[in-house]
Amino acid sequence: MGPKGIDNSRRKFIRNTALAAGGALTAFLTQPAKALVIAAGKPADPGTPWYGIGIDIDKCIGCGRCARACKIENDVPDEPFYFRSWVEQYTIKNDGEVVIEAPNGGVGGFTQSVPDEEIFKSFFVPKMCNQCYKSPCEQVCPVGATYLSPEGAVLVDKDHCIGCRYCIQACPYGCRYIHPEKKVVDKCNLCYHRITKGMQPACFEVCPTGARIFGDLNDREGELVAFIREHNCQVLKPHLNTGSKLFYNSLSSEVK
Amino acid sequence: MKIYIPPQVTRLLLFLVLFIAIFTVIKRLLTPENFGELGHYRPGSLADNAAYEPNYAGDETCIMCHPDVFESKGMDLHGDISCETCHDAGFRHSESMDATDIHIPAGREFCGICHSQNAGRSANYVFQVDLKGHNTGKNCTDCHNPHQPWDLKE
Amino acid sequence: MEPHPEHLYAILSKVDGFIYPNDIDLHWGILIVMYPYITGLVAGAFILASLERVFKVNVLKPTYELALLTALSFLLVATLPLISHLSQPLRAYEIMITPNFTSAMAIFGFVYLWYLMAVLLLELWFDYRKYMVIWARESKGLKRLIYLIFSLGVNDLSPRALAWDKKLGYFITVVGIPSAFLLHGYVGFIFGSIKANPWWSTVLMPVIFLFSAMVSGIALVMIIYMVVSYIRKQPIDMKCLDTIARYLFFMLILDFSLESLDQIQRIYEAEESFEILHLLVNGKLTLTLFIFQGLLGTLIPLGALGVLQLYKPKEKIRKFIYLTCGMLVLFGIFFMRWNVVIGGQLFSKSLAGFTSFKLELIGSEGLLMSLVWLVLPLLILSVFLWLFPPWKLEADEM
Numbered sequence: 001m002g003p004k005g006i007d008n009s010r011r012k013f014i015r016n017t018a019l020a021a022g023g024a025l026t027a028f029l030t031q032p033a034k035a036l037v038i039a040a041g042k043p044a045d046p047g048t049p050w051y052g053i054g055i056d057i058d059k060c061i062g063c064g065r066c067a068r069a070c071k072i073e074n075d076v077p078d079e080p081f082y083f084r085s086w087v088e089q090y091t092i093k094n095d096g097e098v099v100i101e102a103p104n105g106g107v108g109g110f111t112q113s114v115p116d117e118e119i120f121k122s123f124f125v126p127k128m129c130n131q132c133y134k135s136p137c138e139q140v141c142p143v144g145a146t147y148l149s150p151e152g153a154v155l156v157d158k159d160h161c162i163g164c165r166y167c168i169q170a171c172p173y174g175c176r177y178i179h180p181e182k183k184v185v186d187k188c189n190l191c192y193h194r195i196t197k198g199m200q201p202a203c204f205e206v207c208p209t210g211a212r213i214f215g216d217l218n219d220r221e222g223e224l225v226a227f228i229r230e231h232n233c234q235v236l237k238p239h240l241n242t243g244s245k246l247f248y249n250s251l252s253s254e255v256k
Numbered sequence: 257m258k259i260y261i262p263p264q265v266t267r268l269l270l271f272l273v274l275f276i277a278i279f280t281v282i283k284r285l286l287t288p289e290n291f292g293e294l295g296h297y298r299p300g301s302l303a304d305n306a307a308y309e310p311n312y313a314g315d316e317t318c319i320m321c322h323p324d325v326f327e328s329k330g331m332d333l334h335g336d337i338s339c340e341t342c343h344d345a346g347f348r349h350s351e352s353m354d355a356t357d358i359h360i361p362a363g364r365e366f367c368g369i370c371h372s373q374n375a376g377r378s379a380n381y382v383f384q385v386d387l388k389g390h391n392t393g394k395n396c397t398d399c400h401n402p403h404q405p406w407d408l409k410e
Numbered sequence: 411m412e413p414h415p416e417h418l419y420a421i422l423s424k425v426d427g428f429i430y431p432n433d434i435d436l437h438w439g440i441l442i443v444m445y446p447y448i449t450g451l452v453a454g455a456f457i458l459a460s461l462e463r464v465f466k467v468n469v470l471k472p473t474y475e476l477a478l479l480t481a482l483s484f485l486l487v488a489t490l491p492l493i494s495h496l497s498q499p500l501r502a503y504e505i506m507i508t509p510n511f512t513s514a515m516a517i518f519g520f521v522y523l524w525y526l527m528a529v530l531l532l533e534l535w536f537d538y539r540k541y542m543v544i545w546a547r548e549s550k551g552l553k554r555l556i557y558l559i560f561s562l563g564v565n566d567l568s569p570r571a572l573a574w575d576k577k578l579g580y581f582i583t584v585v586g587i588p589s590a591f592l593l594h595g596y597v598g599f600i601f602g603s604i605k606a607n608p609w610w611s612t613v614l615m616p617v618i619f620l621f622s623a624m625v626s627g628i629a630l631v632m633i634i635y636m637v638v639s640y641i642r643k644q645p646i647d648m649k650c651l652d653t654i655a656r657y658l659f660f661m662l663i664l665d666f667s668l669e670s671l672d673q674i675q676r677i678y679e680a681e682e683s684f685e686i687l688h689l690l691v692n693g694k695l696t697l698t699l700f701i702f703q704g705l706l707g708t709l710i711p712l713g714a715l716g717v718l719q720l721y722k723p724k725e726k727i728r729k730f731i732y733l734t735c736g737m738l739v740l741f742g743i744f745f746m747r748w749n750v751v752i753g754g755q756l757f758s759k760s761l762a763g764f765t766s767f768k769l770e771l772i773g774s775e776g777l778l779m780s781l782v783w784l785v786l787p788l789l790i791l792s793v794f795l796w797l798f799p800p801w802k803l804e805a806d807e808m
Contacts, residue, residue, distance in 0.1 A: 058381075147295050162496050207341075209382065
């Protein structure tokens, strides 16, 4: 009982409970170390790399050399229909209209189609397989012809694929197609034949501005983790919970 | 006490057992080797995916025969750009050492792929030129050394 | 769709808006419209037949075996459009050998086999066994051989064995009803579970598929009963036909309500995909959705059958209306599948553009091939009706 005889034991109780609850909540929220791991998914056993991709939209100049290199490296037919990797240009006009173009997937570069005075802003967005670790494509393949490799690359077993195209329907990013000659599903496989020899995928190799960063999400000192730490990164269509490992810097809301 | 089992049931059960047996045998025969070891896929496919020969050789390969070009490139703004960005895949040329096996770009349009004016390009990352106004009719390489672009030829 | 570059260049010139470059080709064409249509007919015909057996709706007896034989004829053909659509059809067996159980499509092989063997074939076997044994004794040559083989050598015709035929047949029918739901429901789930495609991704998809399947199955049985009776120059049991038409009417109301609910919810919520879907429905799907599926396939039959519930004209007029409504319903349900499968691929996953679809006439994915898949079951059914005539049973069972 206080000096005036007011019973403040209830107040004390409420205060103590609030402090305890607030403390628990704060402790729960401030677990930063886990955040990157949760965002990037379950890392494989520490000896194996867990590959991810970073793309800096600020640095992309829309030269399309990445899309071209991908086709040359991986025997993708040169026609404007099959792309493992491509580049899109977004032009937001002053009246709010958004013009999106990907002429031949960006192979051969871009010509500006909207006059300068109508442009509010414009930027280029390279696209490729997001190498999702919760990939819907793997989930829906009826025979186990597409899978996540131990290093985190989503690969296709071309000797096992039956060509039902369910994975093509399930990919939210439009990364897959039927190879016209092999007659099975084809997609960006992170140049698996290069990364297993210690090389970078072809598109990362030829990017002139360093807009594409390839790396190991397990490697805390590595370039990719530094990129994610230093920039505000986003993935495409996060509401679909695909576990995409392709992190974009400066991803604007107009990007499809 | 003899339990009556309908003749239909016995006959059908027989067929069921036969069916399961045949299916199991066929499944064993047709399942690819080691399927399911690492995940629901054929582990041999990892090696299949890794088995291709790279077409892009990387700068370390180019420098072996062209150290002078590499050095000159390193002195200017194109220094960080890989040789194969402009010259396309170099693996075949590095094996055959034949000049026809490597692409040598030419023409204004080629340099314009990166350097033409475009509102989507940031001037922070690439120098842009109005191709329709700047020295029309000439090749870029008439004045600019492609490996050392600010080393002007006039 | 096999990507023939010339055909794709033509489509490229007709692209509207922005599509992801790989979205140009429609991967699931008319063959994938055929498959749910056929399994829908199977499931619908079977459930109608089951009503007679399990819920003792005796007025439907004349169509009972006919419905089962129809279901079997269509089920035997069901896999063929699927296998011929694969770009590696010779590897189709893999779906049974290394099925990936997180995929709804992998269940196909097992559900199909289960339904074919453990439900349809068994049920027909229990119904026909006695007759096959008797007919084997009465016929000669090929027919005799067929009856002997299909009776599986169980020649016991004692009352006890025959009673067991009935008991086991009943049990299989009861098991068969959820199996039929699974056979067609999983097809709806294949579409409904694709979160990447907002036209397909809805919880209601398996339910809508099922109810439209029942509508199409009932309409099919109704038409086949009328046609077979006409060919055999036998009078149609009008009480039976009127009951089937009444079931069709109520099922059509349910189906229409479900589909409308799906669209109303989509329009009301108007989430991200709404703009492109609105353009889709009012542009490329106007003819097939509003006219074919909606007006011709649903509203006109609903109106006509509805009027018939209140006012019963002469038998001849009723038969004509039933036949026309049945055909309209079958037409409309085909386009329901079309609107789901083709409609869902006409817009890109970018939600910002459209590609276009050209239906080939010839070729493995062509219209003519699809018609073969529809006509073939009818040919198979005629063989079944010759070998296992249902009317010979009815005389006894009634």
